[in-house]
Every structure is written in C-alpha cells, then in structure tokens.
Amino acid sequence: MPVARTRAVALIGLAGSVVEVEADLASQLPGLVIIGLPDAALGEARERVRSAASNAGCPLPQRRLTVNLSPASLPKHGSGFDLAIALACLAAAGMVDPASVDRMVHLGELGLDGRVRPIAGVLPAVLAASRAGHRTVMVPEANAEEAALVPGVEVIAVGSLIEAAIRHGGSFDPETAEAFRERAARERDVEADASPPPAPVAPAGDLADVTGNTDAVQALLAAAAGGHHVFLGGPPGAGKTMLASRLPGILPDLDADAALEVASLRSLAGEAPHGGLDLRPPFVAPHHTASAAAIVGGGSRGIRPGAAPRASHGVLFLDEAPEFAASVLDVLRQPLEAGVISIHRANAVATFPARFQLVLAANPCPCGQHGLKNSDCTCPPVVRRRYLARLSGPLMDRIDVHLWVPRITAQELRMAGERPSLTSAEAKRRVSAAREAAAERLRGTPWRTNAEVPGPWLRGAGGLHPGNRACVSLDRALERGTVTMRGYDRVLKVAWSLADLDGVAIPDADHVGHALALRKGMQP
Structure with missing residues (x-):
C-alpha cells in the first residue's frame, strides 16, 4: 500500500x-x-x-x-x-x-x-x-x-x-x-x-459622560486622530480611567484585515470569536500584578500572545502604571518603536503584531494627594520620586501626549451641565475624517497614521516638515534640551494630527506649539 x-x-x-x-x-x-x-x-x-x-x-x-x-x-x-x-x-x-x-x-x-x-x-x-x-x-x-x-x-x-x-x-x-x-x-x-455562563460585556461608555476637563477631551481626540500614546496623570477620582475607557469608542472601525488579525490573536489566546468578526478596536487592561510574559506573551511550548499583542489595532491601558514592576513596563519600549513583538525560544521565534495605542494612568504620588489644594500629602519627596521613577525616561520619551487631569470644581460641574458635551459618535466622525486625511497624505507608503511615520522620513523624503517659521518654539526646545530628537519628531507628528482635526493642509505655529505643550505635559 x-x-x-x-x-x-x-x-x-x-x-x-x-x-x-x-x-x-x-x-x-x-x-x-x-x-x-x-x-x-x-x-x-x-x-x-x-x-x-x-x-x-x-x-x-x-x-x-x-x-x-x-x-x-x-x-x-x-x-x-x-x-x-x-x-x-x-x-x-x-x-x-x-x-x-x-x-x-x-x-x-x-x-x-x-x-x-x-x-x-x-x-x-x-x-x-x-x-x-x-x-x-x-x-x-x-x-x-x-x-x-x-x-x-x-x-x-x-x-x-x-x-x-x-x-x-x-x-x-x-x-x-x-x-x-x-x-x-x-x-x-x-x-x-x-460550564459557567460567559461574563456579561459591560456597555461601552460615551465620551459625553466626561464632565468638564475639556482640554483632556481635546487631547484625547488628537491622540485618537494620529494613533498616539498617552500618559494621564492626576489625583484619584479625576477621571483618568473614564477617559481611557472612552478612547476605543472614538476610534474608527477596523477594516477586514485588521479585524481578522485581532480575531486570530484572540483565537490563539483561547478566546474563540463568536458572532462574526468584531470591527471595534480591542481594549485590553491588564492588572498591575501582570508579569512580563503576561504583557508580551510567552510559553515554554506553545507561545501565546500577551496583553500587548491582543491590544493590536486598539488600546492597551495600564491603570496605576507605577504599580507595575519597572521591568514589566520596560519590555514595552521595543514594541512601541517597532510595532511587533518577537519572542525567542531555543527552537523557535514567534512574532506577534503590536501596533496599539498605549495609555498610562498614574497618581502624582502613592497617596494621590500631592498638588491638591486643602489636602495634605503624606509622601516624602524621596517616596514621590521613587514612585514615578518606575516609569523610566526611555519609556516616557516614547509617549506623545502627557496630560494632567485635574479634579473638576463645583463651578465647572454647573457650567458643564449648561453646554452640550461632545459625544462619542461626533468624536468618532471627526477622528475618522482626520485619519482619512492622513491616509490620503501617506498614500503609497506603508503607513496609515501619523504616529507610524518614521521621523527621518517625515523631515526628509516625506517633505512633511511644517517649516522653520512654524517650528520656532520646537527648535528652541530642542536646543535647550527640553525635548530629545525622538521627542522632536513626535511633536511634529502630533502637530499633523491637530492639523488633520482642524482640516488644514499643513500645521502652523499654533499647532506645533499646542503639540509641544502636550509633549511637555501640564503639571498642577
């Protein structure tokens, strides 16, 4: 036979x-x-x-x-x-x-x-x-x-x-x-x-639920428009988690290829997709006790994706980021640059996509009261420095938007009820229009969002530098050492995202200045 x-x-x-x-x-x-x-x-x-x-x-x-x-x-x-x-x-x-x-x-x-x-x-x-x-x-x-x-x-x-x-x-x-x-x-x-019944899926919140914090909402729109990473700092109860959880709701729907890739990652992780392809961007929020293998993936035999690959084409949210081990946070540095995760074993190398938006949220100190009026922070300066030092400089240099989210006052609460809030549907429409403008500008290249564009190409062959007159403040910041060369490029990318939201053809000095302010962050 x-x-x-x-x-x-x-x-x-x-x-x-x-x-x-x-x-x-x-x-x-x-x-x-x-x-x-x-x-x-x-x-x-x-x-x-x-x-x-x-x-x-x-x-x-x-x-x-x-x-x-x-x-x-x-x-x-x-x-x-x-x-x-x-x-x-x-x-x-x-x-x-x-x-x-x-x-x-x-x-x-x-x-x-x-x-x-x-x-x-x-x-x-x-x-x-x-x-x-x-x-x-x-x-x-x-x-x-x-x-x-x-x-x-x-x-x-x-x-x-x-x-x-x-x-x-x-x-x-x-x-x-x-x-x-x-x-x-x-x-x-x-x-x-x-078998136990599947856990109910919590309904996605609307951006209109965010009361006050107009600057934070606008910064979130800029991050969504360009696919930029975000750091949210602020006291407990200011709305950092609420803002982060609304980010997937304002992102455009996935195309068929991206949805199939997301479903494949879920299948490999043992989460079989049901009811057809899900076109909504994923939102993954691991607990702060997660190990490095749980974040990037691993396994001694079958290599499975971790939280970062499962967040591809969506949002990876690390709440209370300083509570994560510093070594766990630093494993994200290479994926943030390359957009892929390679896991090496003795007899195999597994590669997973890792093109996600990273959102970090942190309190100003362990007690969370530093910088608040009428509140006494019990943390010594060395404790505060050690707490935030877990977020290493190289990791934070890869974050495009640094935002301070303050608590709203009673007056701001009353004023917020008198004016209409931006809904997720309207924000999604604006973000989709901005991404379409970026995709049209980047046609013929392997990139589709501003955050993906390499800095040397943006300033060189791409011809997307806004010009010396628009970048006076940014050039001064680079000369003074307040931004790195990587930070310089990332400010330009955020400026393009702001311009796309405004529907203009090229960023001006206001867009570059706004992007620089988002880069430096607002402190209490």
Missing part, C-alpha cells in the same frame, strides 16, 4: 506552516510511531489515536504504522494534529479514500471515545492554510463558526472520527456514525450546561 498523506498546520506564534502528515503501514509488530520533531503533547497522540479509532468503530489494523510530520525540522506543538494523524493512518490501511484525505487540511484533537474536540488557534491555522493555497479544511464542530471567518475556504465540521472517516469514503455503518453523533451532541450539551 503506498504512503497515505494529508495535511495539518503547525503554529509558531501567529504564523502557521502547513505540515504534511505521512502514514506508512508495514508488516511488523503492531505499533504507532510518530516522528518529525513532535512535542510531548503531540507524542501522546499515539495512544489517543488508537483508542479513539477503536472506540469510534474504525479500529486501526494490528500492524506497524509510522507517521512522519514533514518538514521534520519544524517544531510541532499541541494536540491539533490528532485528526490528521488518524485519517492518514486509516487511508494507509485502505479504510478511507486516500485521494480524498490528501485534498484536505485536518485540524482537531481526538478524545478517547472518538469525539473530535475543539482546539485553540483554529482561525490563524485556517488562515495559514488558505494562504498556502488550500481551499478545504476539516475542523471540530465547536470550531466551525470560527473557521468560517476566513473567506474563500470551505469548512467541513465533524463531531467524531467515524463521521470524518465516512466523509472520506469509509464503508462504515452510517447508523453507528449517527448514534455516535447523537451521543457526542448530548455530551456536548451536558458540558455546555455545566
């Missing part, structure tokens, strides 16, 4: 490689051998596949089966190869049509009773198969909705191994397969009833 072949997908981070699963049947002592650099979970597929095939009613022959995962030099992780291995073995034994098995990509884990269990990362795996030219995939029923998000791919959902074998031309009893399908469906219903 010739060698039977099918295909599966090996994921390293978000990138997937199609793996050829070969099975050879030999007249030797019974056994199932898997070669091709499998990890421990994949090596255990020997027992899962034999037990699943036997209990599903399509037992493997009592002969030696050798399964090779090619290319053999590529590391393979997890149990998602089980279905492909089982069908390749059945095809080698002549129990299913080898040509039918060879045409499909198979993804899924097998239970000992023959059920096909769902796996994490189905969406990026199907996307990798599609990009490699494969148009038909077989996945577990529980992953069918997720796999169907990839356009141009025919998804075949199966609940059991015998159902998959019959779909490939296996001459098994259809009644047995139907009985197995009904039993598997009942067991899935029992598992669904026993």
Whole structure:
C-alpha cells in the first residue's frame, strides 16, 4: 500500500506552516510511531489515536504504522494534529479514500471515545492554510463558526472520527456514525450546561459622560486622530480611567484585515470569536500584578500572545502604571518603536503584531494627594520620586501626549451641565475624517497614521516638515534640551494630527506649539 498523506498546520506564534502528515503501514509488530520533531503533547497522540479509532468503530489494523510530520525540522506543538494523524493512518490501511484525505487540511484533537474536540488557534491555522493555497479544511464542530471567518475556504465540521472517516469514503455503518453523533451532541450539551455562563460585556461608555476637563477631551481626540500614546496623570477620582475607557469608542472601525488579525490573536489566546468578526478596536487592561510574559506573551511550548499583542489595532491601558514592576513596563519600549513583538525560544521565534495605542494612568504620588489644594500629602519627596521613577525616561520619551487631569470644581460641574458635551459618535466622525486625511497624505507608503511615520522620513523624503517659521518654539526646545530628537519628531507628528482635526493642509505655529505643550505635559 503506498504512503497515505494529508495535511495539518503547525503554529509558531501567529504564523502557521502547513505540515504534511505521512502514514506508512508495514508488516511488523503492531505499533504507532510518530516522528518529525513532535512535542510531548503531540507524542501522546499515539495512544489517543488508537483508542479513539477503536472506540469510534474504525479500529486501526494490528500492524506497524509510522507517521512522519514533514518538514521534520519544524517544531510541532499541541494536540491539533490528532485528526490528521488518524485519517492518514486509516487511508494507509485502505479504510478511507486516500485521494480524498490528501485534498484536505485536518485540524482537531481526538478524545478517547472518538469525539473530535475543539482546539485553540483554529482561525490563524485556517488562515495559514488558505494562504498556502488550500481551499478545504476539516475542523471540530465547536470550531466551525470560527473557521468560517476566513473567506474563500470551505469548512467541513465533524463531531467524531467515524463521521470524518465516512466523509472520506469509509464503508462504515452510517447508523453507528449517527448514534455516535447523537451521543457526542448530548455530551456536548451536558458540558455546555455545566460550564459557567460567559461574563456579561459591560456597555461601552460615551465620551459625553466626561464632565468638564475639556482640554483632556481635546487631547484625547488628537491622540485618537494620529494613533498616539498617552500618559494621564492626576489625583484619584479625576477621571483618568473614564477617559481611557472612552478612547476605543472614538476610534474608527477596523477594516477586514485588521479585524481578522485581532480575531486570530484572540483565537490563539483561547478566546474563540463568536458572532462574526468584531470591527471595534480591542481594549485590553491588564492588572498591575501582570508579569512580563503576561504583557508580551510567552510559553515554554506553545507561545501565546500577551496583553500587548491582543491590544493590536486598539488600546492597551495600564491603570496605576507605577504599580507595575519597572521591568514589566520596560519590555514595552521595543514594541512601541517597532510595532511587533518577537519572542525567542531555543527552537523557535514567534512574532506577534503590536501596533496599539498605549495609555498610562498614574497618581502624582502613592497617596494621590500631592498638588491638591486643602489636602495634605503624606509622601516624602524621596517616596514621590521613587514612585514615578518606575516609569523610566526611555519609556516616557516614547509617549506623545502627557496630560494632567485635574479634579473638576463645583463651578465647572454647573457650567458643564449648561453646554452640550461632545459625544462619542461626533468624536468618532471627526477622528475618522482626520485619519482619512492622513491616509490620503501617506498614500503609497506603508503607513496609515501619523504616529507610524518614521521621523527621518517625515523631515526628509516625506517633505512633511511644517517649516522653520512654524517650528520656532520646537527648535528652541530642542536646543535647550527640553525635548530629545525622538521627542522632536513626535511633536511634529502630533502637530499633523491637530492639523488633520482642524482640516488644514499643513500645521502652523499654533499647532506645533499646542503639540509641544502636550509633549511637555501640564503639571498642577
């Protein structure tokens, strides 16, 4: 009998490689051998596949089966190869049509009773198969909705191994397969009833909920228009968290490619998307006890994305930022510049997208009362310095907008009720118009927002320097050392975002001065 072949997908981070699963049947002592650099979970597929095939009613022959995962030099992780291995073995034994098995990509884990269990990362795996030219995939029923998000791919959902074998031309009893399908469906219903209900999604707040703090709202619009990073400083109760949580609501909807990438990252993290692609930018707010691996991602075997990659095309919000470990905050320095995160392991390098807007929020001191009128700060100067020193200079130099958010007074509260507030819908319209202007200006380049543009290109080949007359205050700040060269470029980018919001063709001295003020920050 010739060698039977099918295909599966090996994921390293978000990138997937199609793996050829070969099975050879030999007249030797019974056994199932898997070669091709499998990890421990994949090596255990020997027992899962034999037990699943036997209990599903399509037992493997009592002969030696050798399964090779090619290319053999590529590391393979997890149990998602089980279905492909089982069908390749059945095809080698002549129990299913080898040509039918060879045409499909198979993804899924097998239970000992023959059920096909769902796996994490189905969406990026199907996307990798599609990009490699494969148009038909077989996945577990529980992953069918997720796999169907990839356009141009025919998804075949199966609940059991015998159902998959019959779909490939296996001459098994259809009644047995139907009985197995009904039993598997009942067991899935029992598992669904026993699982806790999903946590309710809190409704997104409106920007109109922010009372007062008009300067902070306008600065938030500038950050949204250009994709700039933001630092919010201020006492407790001033509205820093409220402002940060409103930022995703004023960002434009994601395009299809970005939404698919966000859904793939969620799938890889074990958060299966439901109800189609979500076009709203993600909002990720990890707790301050998070480790560096929880922020950027990691894992000894399968490398999973952390909070920063999951916030791609959206907002990463670090509330009480000085409470994070300094080493955790500093791992964000390279992603803020490069827009990608590379996680290196001994035998693999996983790369995740990390093009997000970082929002940091911090109190002025541990007690939060420094700088407030009629309040006594109990923190000695050395404690205050040590508290804010956790936000390192190189990290803060990569933040475009530094904003002080004061508490509003009773008079400001009364005046705010007399004037209409800017709603999220109106702010989103203005931000979308500003981003369209920036995209039109950057047409023909790999960048779409002002924050993505490299400084040397902006000042040089791009020809986007506003001119010496408009940048007098910025040039003086650079000469005095109050801004770095990186800060100089970032002020120019914010100035372009302000100009885009105002609908003008080029920033003037007021835009550059406003951007410089946002860069230096307003202190109490």
